[in-house]
Amino acid sequence: TNDFVAYGYSDKQNIPDNSLIINIQEKFKWKLSKSKSDELLYCIGGKFFIPSTVNNNECCVDDLKYIEAKIGISPDIINDFSNAVKNNKSVHGALLIFMKETTKISDLCNFKNGIKIDSDKKTIIFDTNNFEYILQFCKIDGAVVFNYEKELVAIGTILDGITKCNGNRGRGSRYNSSKVFIENASDCVAIVISEDGYVNVLPEKEMRKDN
Numbered sequence: 729t730n731d732f733v734a735y736g737y738s739d740k741q742n743i744p745d746n747s748l749i750i751n752i753q754e755k756f757k758w759k760l761s762k763s764k765s766d767e768l769l770y771c772i773g774g775k776f777f778i779p780s781t782v783n784n785n786e787c788c789v790d791d792l793k794y795i796e797a798k799i800g801i802s803p804d805i806i807n808d809f810s811n812a813v814k815n816n817k818s819v820h821g822a823l824l825i826f827m828k829e830t831t832k833i834s835d836l837c838n839f840k841n842g843i844k845i846d847s848d849k850k851t852i853i854f855d856t857n858n859f860e861y862i863l864q865f866c867k868i869d870g871a872v873v874f875n876y877e878k879e880l881v882a883i884g885t886i887l888d889g890i891t892k893c894n895g896n897r898g899r900g901s902r903y904n905s906s907k908v909f910i911e912n913a914s915d916c917v918a919i920v921i922s923e924d925g926y927v928n929v930l931p932e933k934e935m936r937k938d939n
Contacts, residue, residue: 770924791929794936798917799826799876805856806919806927812859813866814925821923822866823902824854825873828915830881833873842870842885852880871906876915889913899928906930 743749748768751759760769792803813822827833837844845852852858854874862880865872870884887905889912895904906918910930918930 788927790933791927794933795917795919795929799878801854801878805854808856809859809862810921810925810927812863813921813923816863819863819866819923821900821902822863822919822921823871823906824919824921825871825885825887825906825909826876826878826917826919827873827881827913828876830873830875832913833882833885836885836888837882841888842873842882843868844882845880854878854880871902871909871918903928903930 746762749761751761753759758771759767761767789803792806795801795806796803809822813819825833833842834844836842852861854862855878862872865880865883868884870886871882872880873882873885875881887909889908891908892911893907895907900922903920906920907930910916910918920928920930
């Protein structure tokens with residue numbers, strides 16, 4: 729059995745290689761990492777999360793290019809929004825859905841599974857000028873839905889659908905519910921952002937029809 733040595737609290741950088749490091753960030757929020765960089769596990773509010781294995785730079789670049797080609801949102805806008813989520817302590821992640829045809833969302837709202845935005849009122853566009861409003865909507869349980877013109881369609885949307893794909897036990901309900909929803913919808917993109925700013929894009933690369 730390998731021995732473990734506790735080095736105690738320190739902000740110094742002379743930590744031995746292959747050490748397990750617990751980084752306590754605030755109350756009920758900490759990370760477990762190895763060798764200063766490899767994140768193994770993180771805990772938020774008593775819930776444990778395993779970092780996604782698809783969050784490497786190459787995959788992120790491909791995902792951001794896909795979003796730009798599909799719905800015309802630049803990588804800088806997505807990165808800025810994910811940082812806004814990360815830096816806002818009252819926002820615990822975000823689920824953004826972009827759809828070409830939003831009839832399914834209207835049906836969900838009719839059954840009280842979402843709040844439809846009145847199109848006769850001021851239109852909120854997904855851009856940096858409206859991040860403050862969009863972050864407030866992200867505090868509500870459910871997805872924030874936009875059309876392909878990046879206009880806000882609905883908030884607090886509870887996604888449904890027939891399960892046709894395997895879930896990921898290492899991910900939360902945002903990721904898995906959006907994966908099921910995407911499998912049941914056409915021309916639909918989901919952007920899942922964790923509280924720490926991790927970004928995942930659905931459909932996954934191998935499922936995209938127009939890579």
